[in-house]
Amino acid sequence: MGLHREIRRFRKMGGAAVAGYYLRRLGNAWVRPLNLVVPARFECPCCGWCGARFLNHVGYQETLRNYVCPRCGSHARHRGLAVFLRRMLAARERPATVLHCAPERGIAAVLAANPKISCITVDMAPHTVSVRADICALPFQEAAFDLIICCHVLEHLPADGPALKEIARALKPGGQALVMVPMLHDWESRPTLEFGAAQPRMDDHWRLYGHDVAGRIAAAGLACTGVRFSSFLTAAQQETYQSGGDIIFIGSKPAL
Ligand SMILES: [Zn+2]
Incomplete structure (x- = not known):
C-alpha cells in the first residue's frame, strides 16, 4: 500500500482512530x-x-485474533483456499494455465509447487506481478486460461460486472474461476450492500456481498456454485488452520 494512500486514509479516520490502530498493533509484539x-x-x-x-x-476497525501466518502472511481465507486449490490441482491430469489476480504469497506458493501449472500474475502494482493490468481490461486473448483465481479483489472496484466479464472472456471453455469476496454476516438472507464509494475504514471496499453474488457471476456467463470451507475441511483442520467460515464461488465457463 502506498504511503500517500495511507496518509489520505488516516486523515479521513481522525486522530483517535489512528492512535487506537497503532496501539492494537503492539499486541502482536508478544506473539x-x-x-x-x-x-x-x-x-x-x-x-x-x-x-x-x-x-x-x-x-x-477491528482486530482479528490468531489470524495471520507469521511466515507467509496468509489469512484464514487463504488457508482454506490453499487446501481446496491443492486438491483441485491434484485431481487434474493435464497441465493448466492459471491467472492469479492480485496474488497472495501463500496461494502463489501452492501454485509454484505444482509442476503442472504455468501461472501469470496480474495486478495494478507493477513490482509484485508478471503483468501489470486492470482486471476490468485484461491484456490477454480470449480463452487463454484454464483457471483464474480472484480472491478479495471485486470489492475494491466501483463496479464488479466489467471484471467478471473479463474473467469469463479470458477463461477457456470448460475453465473455472475461483472467486472469493467479503460477505455480509447474514449474506444468505440479504442482497449485496453497496456503499456507493470506497470505505476508508473498511480497506477501501465498495461493498459487502449478499446472496446475489452467485447471480453476478452467472450474469457474466459463468455457471456458479458455492463451496463452503466447512464442506472440505474437517473440524480438526478448521481448528488447526484457524479457517472455516468462508465460501468459494466457482464460476464455470460452459464447454464447447
Ligand atoms: Zn503460511
Missing part, C-alpha cells in the same frame, strides 16, 4: 517470542509454518 517457546498448535497449509499462535490482524 513471535511466544512461538519460540510454546509447543505448536496451529499450522499454515499455504507454507507449512507451525506454531503456538498466528499473528493478530489489526484492521482499521
Whole structure:
C-alpha cells in the first residue's frame, strides 16, 4: 500500500482512530517470542509454518485474533483456499494455465509447487506481478486460461460486472474461476450492500456481498456454485488452520 494512500486514509479516520490502530498493533509484539517457546498448535497449509499462535490482524476497525501466518502472511481465507486449490490441482491430469489476480504469497506458493501449472500474475502494482493490468481490461486473448483465481479483489472496484466479464472472456471453455469476496454476516438472507464509494475504514471496499453474488457471476456467463470451507475441511483442520467460515464461488465457463 502506498504511503500517500495511507496518509489520505488516516486523515479521513481522525486522530483517535489512528492512535487506537497503532496501539492494537503492539499486541502482536508478544506473539513471535511466544512461538519460540510454546509447543505448536496451529499450522499454515499455504507454507507449512507451525506454531503456538498466528499473528493478530489489526484492521482499521477491528482486530482479528490468531489470524495471520507469521511466515507467509496468509489469512484464514487463504488457508482454506490453499487446501481446496491443492486438491483441485491434484485431481487434474493435464497441465493448466492459471491467472492469479492480485496474488497472495501463500496461494502463489501452492501454485509454484505444482509442476503442472504455468501461472501469470496480474495486478495494478507493477513490482509484485508478471503483468501489470486492470482486471476490468485484461491484456490477454480470449480463452487463454484454464483457471483464474480472484480472491478479495471485486470489492475494491466501483463496479464488479466489467471484471467478471473479463474473467469469463479470458477463461477457456470448460475453465473455472475461483472467486472469493467479503460477505455480509447474514449474506444468505440479504442482497449485496453497496456503499456507493470506497470505505476508508473498511480497506477501501465498495461493498459487502449478499446472496446475489452467485447471480453476478452467472450474469457474466459463468455457471456458479458455492463451496463452503466447512464442506472440505474437517473440524480438526478448521481448528488447526484457524479457517472455516468462508465460501468459494466457482464460476464455470460452459464447454464447447
Ligand atoms: Zn503460511
